[in-house]
Amino acid sequence: MTSRLSAALDKCKVSDRDAVHLLTACVESLSLNPANYIINRTSIRNSRESIRKEITEKFRSDFVSLNVDFVIVHWDTKLLPGLTNQKKVSRLPVIVSTPNGEQLLGVPEIPSGTRSEISSAVYDSLEKWSLLDKVQGFVFDTTASNTGRLNGASTLLEQKLNRDIIYFACRHHVSELIIQAAFNEAKLYVSSGPIIPIFKRFQNSWNKIDKTKILVWNTNKNFEKIISPIREEIVSFCLKKITEDHPRDDYKELIELVIIILGETPPGGMKIRRPGACHQARWMAKCIYCLKIFLLRTELKIKKTEENAIVRISAFIVKNYIKYWFTVTNVSEAPFNDIHFIRTLNEYKSDEKKLQMQCAVFAIFDERISFDVRKKMADKLLKYQEQIELTPALEDEFLSGPKKLCLKLEDVDEFLNKELPVNLLSYKSYKIFKRFGISSEYLKMNPTTWNNNFAYQSAKRTIDSLQIVNDTAERGVKLMEDFNDKFTKNENQKQFLLQVIQKYRKTYEKCTRQVLSKPFED
Incomplete structure (x- = not known):
């Protein structure tokens, strides 16, 4: 039994019993005598368990030896059946991302999924992988259990690490909350x-x-009145975006529908796919359903109130949402995109809007912003640097400020009249240079020369490599769901299994001869 064969059997969810049949048939097909080989369920099980452990231990050792400069830690929770009974337990995928990729640390079981248990489980996973001193940011869904100011899991974990950490509330999750608010405002349906x-x-x-x-x-x-002024801009954006690779088919389908609504033809033709599964939790499916009903509204008997709601939601998706959703992962462009999005959302009623203040500095790498504004940002950051160098004791005072800016509806107009994003900068903004180990020497230079500066280009690559969405943790949830009831009820073996599957999927991302010819290095 080789490492690759064992990993392939795991990836394909082949049980030990089925492996006996497959291996016996394989040996026979090679004109060999199966009686000359040890092929039985017990031997196969023991061998696979031993190999899983060896692969995981070497994988962990190799990752630690990389000595990465920093990691961003992601986590999510999911209720799943327990290994030894059908009682539901919380599983917590813990994953770190670096400029070179991502690494699953584990999917520990936590008894009740409390905030304290979440923070402790994440801390223990980081400690096991010798990453406690490498953590510089958290990415999490914006649930109360994570974001509580005093007892949120992120706050408790930051206290355990005993240093300031930057928070990246998952931008995809925030975007989902926005579209959900649009559905609520339009009152398309009343259903619990x-x-x-x-x-x-x-x-x-x-x-x-x-x-x-x-x-x-x-x-x-x-x-037409809402869309006409920006139609060509949205068409151009969607036609460019549809040529890119997308992690899910429904992302591409959403873009196709917007292109069709705007009177253009997507690369695949004017095809509207059959409606798929949809319920309250599937926000992307709800967007897709609305756009399809808008396109075919004369073919479906709907009330006037329903039609008006469909029109309002579809217009919101096309005008405001489509571009924002497909650019939320762009780190350096995120602050300016958020400011622009708040301007558009200001046309709609909303109780409160939030901005990540620590992330405003990323805009200095956004080359859509004028040189004058970026020069003002650089000057302000240099002042913070000078203050700290002259009075180091001020650093703790600066770090004690809020991590996010909460805007009430009545304050939005005043906020938007400020010089943005310059006014959002603080000492915490300046600290990103130290936090992510990037140079700030170019701040003293004219921004017109930055593109030719190696330190600036290196810093921009580092910032743009940050993962500010929690998709990686969601993939960890899906991995645990897929293999929760497979092969073993032993917790250690389950963790080894998940590591092996992740490694195999990374090594063989596609089922092509070229990819499959690569060795499975363990």
Whole structure:
């Protein structure tokens, strides 16, 4: 049994019993005598368990020996059946990301999923991998258990680490909350259950709908009025974005529908796919359903109030949301994008808007911002540097400020009239240079020369490599879901198994001859 064979059996979810049949048939197909080989369930199980442990220990040792400059830690929680019984337990995927990639640390079981247990489990995972002194940022979903100012898991973990940490509330999760607010405001449906009535009717009527009777952006006066000023800009953005690789098919489908609504033809043609699963938690599916119903609204019997709501939501998606969603992972562009998005959201009623103050400094690497503004940002950062060098004792005082800026609705206009993002900078902003080990020497130079400066280019690459969404932790959740009931009920073996699967998937990302010809280094 080789490491690669064992890992392949694990990845393909082949049980020890089935492996006996496969290996026996394989040996026979090679004109060899199976009786000359030890092929039985017990031997295979013992061998696979031993190999999993060896791979994991070497993998951990190799990662620690890399001595990375910093890591960003991601986590998420999921209720799953326990290994020894069907009682639900919380599982916590803990993953770190670096400029060179990401690494699963483990998916420990936590008894009740409390904030204290979450922070302790993340801390223990970091300690096991010798990464406590490398952590510079947290990425987490914006739930109360994570974000509580006094007892949130992020706050408790920061206290355990005993130093200032930058928070990256998952930008995808924040975006999901925004689109959910748009649905609530439009009042498309009133339902506390998982099923959305109008979407269910659309799904059930699909076979009777004439998919050629498509109505685009200028077939509704309200929609046309909203979209007309920015139509060409959105079309250009979507046609460029659709050529890129996307982690999920529904991302691409959303862009295709926007292109069709705007009267253009996507690369795959004017095709509207059959509606898939949809319930309250599937926010992307809800967006896709709304756009499809808008396009085919004359084919579905809907009330006038429903049509008006569909138009409002679809216009919001096309005008405001599509561009924001597909740029949330761009680190250096994030602060300016947020400011622009707040300007557009200011047209809609909302109780409160939030900005990550520590992240405002990333805008200095955003080359869409004028040289004059970036020069002002550099000058302000240099002043903070000078203050700290002259009075080091001030550092703790500067670090005690808030991590985020909360804006009430009545304060938004005043905020937007300020010089942004310059006014958002603080000492915490300056600290990113030390935090991520990047040079700040170019701040003394004219921004027009930065693109030719090696230190600036290196710093920009580092900042743009940061993962500020929690998709990696969600993949960890999916990994645990897929293998929760496979092969073993032993907790240690389960953790070894997850490491092996992740390594195998990294090594063989595609099922091509070229990729599969690579050795499985353990």
